[in-house]
Amino acid sequence: MKLLCRILTLSLVLLLPAARVSAHAFLEHSDPPVGGKVHSAPAAVRIWFTEAIEPASSSLQVFDAAGKQVDKKDTHLDRSNRSLLQVSLPPLGPGTYKVVWRVVSLDTHVTKGDFRFQVAP
């Protein structure tokens, strides 16, 4: 047991302080929420990631149920929070919308994903 404790301690002490400030960026939460239903049309889709994002190589798009892109194509990072990516929306009608994102974290790892949200009638 002593040997095991030493191995565990050594592993954490040697490796974790060497960690860079960035890693794979996962979706932390979003507005509208993943899979959620909102009762008033949102003015933007905002996604908070677990890591700071490289904006030039990242994208955020919103599609309606017919597959037509409906966002304003102005994907940008929040000025004060480099892990918050957002895109503006025109007034949306009731329906289901699909959000597709692809981001590059500062250490150049690429992650991507998609989710849906609903605008209630």
Place this chain on the structure above:
Amino acid sequence: MCALGATSRAYGHGFAGARFFPATLSTDDPFVADELSLPTVSTIRTPDDGGTRETDISVELAKRITPQFGIEIGETLSVLNPHEGQTMNGFGNLELGGKYQLLKNGPHEAIVSVGLDVEIGGTGSNSIGADSFSTWSPAIFFGKGFGDLPEALRFLKPVALTGVAGIAIPTSASTRSITVNDQTGERDIEIEQHPDVLEWGFALEYSVIYLQSQVQDMHLPAPIDRLIPLVEFALETPLNRGACGPTTGTINPGVIWAGKYFQVGVEAVVPINEHTGNNVGVIAQLHFFLDDLFPHTIGLPLFGGTK
């Protein structure tokens, strides 16, 4: 015994499309990655010699040579504590491996790889029964996430399956041991056959990470939001040399927590039949993602250094 020993290996993590696959503890998965398992610890009472407590502490390092090809090296310290008699410990044979990623499909979260492992005979300790001969193990690996299921089944989208099928081919068909009776002087020759063994297994996972980020934000708090409950099946079936006996192996339910730079996992190790054992063991692992810890140095492939 062989099947129980297989639970002390440690394997790779990776992405396919939006899917993050964790490194599974008991079965090999299809990813080529830069990572370090330090340590993987397993303990179980085996049926040998009236019941022997076997504890394995292993380390494994995986390194990408190119984005699609990687190598692995692993070593295990085993402690055997028999029901009666003296405790023995020693290192197992050195294990080397290579894996090539044949196919990856992001939209369908699918991946297929092939690999070749070799356990180098004679590099381990006789006291714990390390083989004096080498064993080659070619295998095929697959992974599939179910994120492409229809929306009506969206709560099954976090499910993923990884699996492996391979054949362990010993370089020696049998070993012969001779004992001499001190009183009568008679020689007793014992021949142990070493069959080829089909090694197969799979891991069924449900990713809360995927549920939260792709399907439905359930507002789960940390650390639950990073959990991946899973059950692994690690099985072995002897194929020839008079040893075509029943399949042995374990079913290992457990959970993995995956963070930014490392994951931790723990599983129960449940023998599938009496030939495997009668006691439940446990396996636990601390596993580092070197590509996230050292993204610009050792976390990169040696050649073709993209992520």
